[in-house]
Amino acid sequence: MSGSYWIETLGCPKNEVDSEKLAGTLHEEGMTLATSIEKADLVVVNTCAFIEDAKEESIETVYALNEVRREGSDLVVTGCMAERYGSELQKAFADDVDAVVGFGVPVTLKEKPTIPKFDLLNLPRPKSDNPWGYVKVAEGCDRICGFCSIPSFRGHQRSRTVDSIKQEIESMNLQEVILVAQDLASYGRDVKGDLSIHNLYKTVSEMVRWVRLLYLYPSSLTKPLIELVANSPVPYFDLSLQHVSGSLLKRMRRWGDSSRFTKIIEEIRRQNSEAVFRTNFIIGYPGETEEDHDELTRFIEENQIDWCGFFVYSREENTFAASLDNQVTAGLARERMQELTEMQDGITAQRRDSLIGEQIEVLVDSSGSSRSFRESPEIDGVVLVPEHLKVGTFSTVTVVEATGTDLVAMGRIS
Numbered sequence: 001m002s003g004s005y006w007i008e009t010l011g012c013p014k015n016e017v018d019s020e021k022l023a024g025t026l027h028e029e030g031m032t033l034a035t036s037i038e039k040a041d042l043v044v045v046n047t048c049a050f051i052e053d054a055k056e057e058s059i060e061t062v063y064a065l066n067e068v069r070r071e072g073s074d075l076v077v078t079g080c081m082a083e084r085y086g087s088e089l090q091k092a093f094a095d096d097v098d099a100v101v102g103f104g105v106p107v108t109l110k111e112k113p114t115i116p117k118f119d120l121l122n123l124p125r126p127k128s129d130n131p132w133g134y135v136k137v138a139e140g141c142d143r144i145c146g147f148c149s150i151p152s153f154r155g156h157q158r159s160r161t162v163d164s165i166k167q168e169i170e171s172m173n174l175q176e177v178i179l180v181a182q183d184l185a186s187y188g189r190d191v192k193g194d195l196s197i198h199n200l201y202k203t204v205s206e207m208v209r210w211v212r213l214l215y216l217y218p219s220s221l222t223k224p225l226i227e228l229v230a231n232s233p234v235p236y237f238d239l240s241l242q243h244v245s246g247s248l249l250k251r252m253r254r255w256g257d258s259s260r261f262t263k264i265i266e267e268i269r270r271q272n273s274e275a276v277f278r279t280n281f282i283i284g285y286p287g288e289t290e291e292d293h294d295e296l297t298r299f300i301e302e303n304q305i306d307w308c309g310f311f312v313y314s315r316e317e318n319t320f321a322a323s324l325d326n327q328v329t330a331g332l333a334r335e336r337m338q339e340l341t342e343m344q345d346g347i348t349a350q351r352r353d354s355l356i357g358e359q360i361e362v363l364v365d366s367s368g369s370s371r372s373f374r375e376s377p378e379i380d381g382v383v384l385v386p387e388h389l390k391v392g393t394f395s396t397v398t399v400v401e402a403t404g405t406d407l408v409a410m411g412r413i414s
């Protein structure tokens with residue numbers, strides 16, 4: 001099949017991996033990447049259905065691309081929204097799109113999907129343009145978090161084999177691999193044998209210099225894994241906390257409370273005082289009281305986490321939380337989020353300021369832009385460096401300025 005394609009990706013890093021694999025398949029079928037949407041024969045929107053805002057953005061993107069695509073091209077909607085609302089979307093977009101296809105269905109030009117099962121996880125993917133890349137090690141999730149609908153349409157966890165993960169990494173020629181899954185710390189639990197995130201991390205660390213783990217469910221963060229990551233070249237911990245109030249976490253059907261989380265953070269800092277933390281919190285989950293909010297505020301202030309994302313709770317149908325009483329009003333949730341965001345911006349800026357004068361190792365992502373272990377690509381800040389530093393190489397530079405989330409660094413020591 002010849003022709004050109006354009007893929008627009010919304011949502012999280014896991015979706016980016018799916019898009020790259022889709023691109024890999026289209027390449028194998030003889031298609032090439034179009035120079036613009038207007039020139040593409042096939043336009044694909046890989047949607048996100050995580051929260052209400054993400055769904056709206058996905059729908060707006062479909063309509064926007066429909067406006068600009070060329071006459072005679074095919075517009076295909078795939079991803080989480082397609083999976084979750086397949087037939088409804090098909091009806092809603094009947095006049096605008098050519099096909100709505102869920103995961104596991106091939107996206108092809110001028111051919112409507114015919115094969116019902118398609119293993120997106122093990123598809124080939126094209127070489128990355130970046131020195132870093134996401135590698136999805138499992139699909140689905142076995143947890144039952146009250147706010148989350150992902151298990152209902154992504155299904156139970158299916159871990160990939162170590163061999164298939166290794167093959168994918170070898171084919172990508174990367175300096176940094178970022179392992180992702182819905183519940184990364186549970187990698188391997190769905191299969192018999194010794195598959196575990198701990199062993200996988202060790203294996204991948206022998207292949208590439210930097211390995212980063214995203215989305216670690218806190219109860220699965222074992223001491224040996226903490227030790228391993230804290231003493232690695234990337235002591236970066238993306239802890240999936242969601243809240244810190246024990247009673248609210250129970251309503252979320254999740255593990256933990258502020259004292260347990262503080263102990264985890266203390267243990268990590270005991271192993272490596274420079275370790276960096278990222279986490280996300282949901283604000284305004286049904287039943288969140290002023291006391292819960294105060295507890296979260298205190299926790300953030302006391303633990304000085306480097307990077308925090310805040311999301312206002314979004315009521316999703318077919319979730320446990322949708323039926324809970326004591327829904328928090330949107331106005332109050334936004335107010336709480338605003339307060340926390342302002343406080344966190346101050347903490348992040350302070351932690352970035354403290355790096356001025358430090359020599360740090362960076363990986364140059366593109367001309368003039370790099371990252372140290374402290375920054376996850378496309379999620380945290382960047383380190384601006386002189387443009388003569390070669391893309392795709394590591395360099396040691398000196399931080400001379402901090403501008404909120406970003407750092408400015410000069411000079412090349414080695």
Ligand code: SF4
Binds near residue numbers: 151182183
């Ligand atoms: S761990 Fe919880 S929030 Fe994450 S995908 Fe699984 S059910 Fe959803």
